Amino acid sequence: MADEPSWVPPGVDTRRANTARVYDYWLGGSHNFLADQDVARAIVAVEPNARAGARANRAFLGRAVRFLAAAGIGQFLDIGSGIPTEGNVHEVAQQADPGARVAYVEIDPVAIAHSQAILGGNENAAIIDADLRDPEKILADPAARRLIDFGQPAGLLLVMVLHFIADAEDPWRIVATLRDALAPGSHLVLAHATNESRPAAAQAAGTVYNRSVSTEIHMRSRAEILRFFEGFELLDPGLVYIPQWRPDSPADVPDDPGKFWVLVGVGRKP
Ligand SMILES: C[S@@+](CC[C@H](N)C(=O)[O-])C[C@H]1O[C@@H](n2cnc3c(N)ncnc32)[C@H](O)[C@@H]1O
Numbered sequence: 001m002a003d004e005p006s007w008v009p010p011g012v013d014t015r016r017a018n019t020a021r022v023y024d025y026w027l028g029g030s031h032n033f034l035a036d037q038d039v040a041r042a043i044v045a046v047e048p049n050a051r052a053g054a055r056a057n058r059a060f061l062g063r064a065v066r067f068l069a070a071a072g073i074g075q076f077l078d079i080g081s082g083i084p085t086e087g088n089v090h091e092v093a094q095q096a097d098p099g100a101r102v103a104y105v106e107i108d109p110v111a112i113a114h115s116q117a118i119l120g121g122n123e124n125a126a127i128i129d130a131d132l133r134d135p136e137k138i139l140a141d142p143a144a145r146r147l148i149d150f151g152q153p154a155g156l157l158l159v160m161v162l163h164f165i166a167d168a169e170d171p172w173r174i175v176a177t178l179r180d181a182l183a184p185g186s187h188l189v190l191a192h193a194t195n196e197s198r199p200a201a202a203q204a205a206g207t208v209y210n211r212s213v214s215t216e217i218h219m220r221s222r223a224e225i226l227r228f229f230e231g232f233e234l235l236d237p238g239l240v241y242i243p244q245w246r247p248d249s250p251a252d253v254p255d256d257p258g259k260f261w262v263l264v265g266v267g268r269k270p
Pocket of ligand 1: 019020023057058061079080081082083105106107108111130131132133158159160161164215
């Protein structure tokens with residue numbers, strides 16, 4: 001389209017809402033279009049917590065990366081990393097350890113193009129164009145192998161992405177494949193939408209989402225999400241709602257932490 005900004009990669013249909021860009025809109029980013037904004041606002045109309053939930057998730061990601069860095073993890077594989085915005089994993093990790101390395105993986109062309117733009121010249125971080133549904137390809141990717149020493153503990157970040165994989169595509173097998181490639185002492189950081197805490201709100205938001213966005217969302221029960229930690233020791237405080245995971249201050253935990261209906265946790269591979 002003639003009035004599109006020059007950074008839009010060829011072949012991107014900006015008239016169709018897309019997961020990465022709806023999320024970017026909620027986070028206050030500028031890499032989204034009218035179709036994405038319309039859907040984001042329609043979801044907020046049925047679930048007013050959606051925008052605050054996206055921000056709370058982003059804050060969790062920062063806390064989890066700092067936690068891993070403090071545990072000595074200096075290399076991260078962040079799959080479904082999103083459109084770069086404030087508090088990107090390499091920024092948080094490199095604050096703790098300037099030599100920290102990050103391999104980002106994305107399927108969305110806007111996220112990939114913008115990641116390439118901000119990572120250009122950064123020896124310690126790269127974006128890989130790959131699909132979480134093909135973990136073998138991610139593990140074999142030359143940039144992943146350059147940045148991640150699979151003989152040493154690494155952080156595997158699957159934050160708000162596994163709910164875009166249908167049961168039929170066996171997301172548990174995908175996580176197990178990635179886990180098996182990791183060295184002992186590696187950590188899994190996971191955030192996943194659940195239909196348990198506020199089923200009516202989750203269903204209403206999911207219906208709007210799946211009607212309008214090209215990638216379907218599959219919310220799961222606590223038990224189904226817990227299964228992703230098979231082969232990991234779930235660390236304290238376990239699988240909890242976003243604000244409950246090692247809050248910076250007790251005041252950050254609202255009375256109803258399940259209002260964001262996303263379960264998060266960190267596990268360690270023994
Ligand atoms: C809600 S965003 C989360 C971004 C970031 N992880 C965070 O939590 O702030 C989900 C991202 O996953 C990406 N994604 C969805 N399905 C994917 C797949 N099969 N492989 C790789 N990335 C995927 C989307 O493009 C989107 O950018």
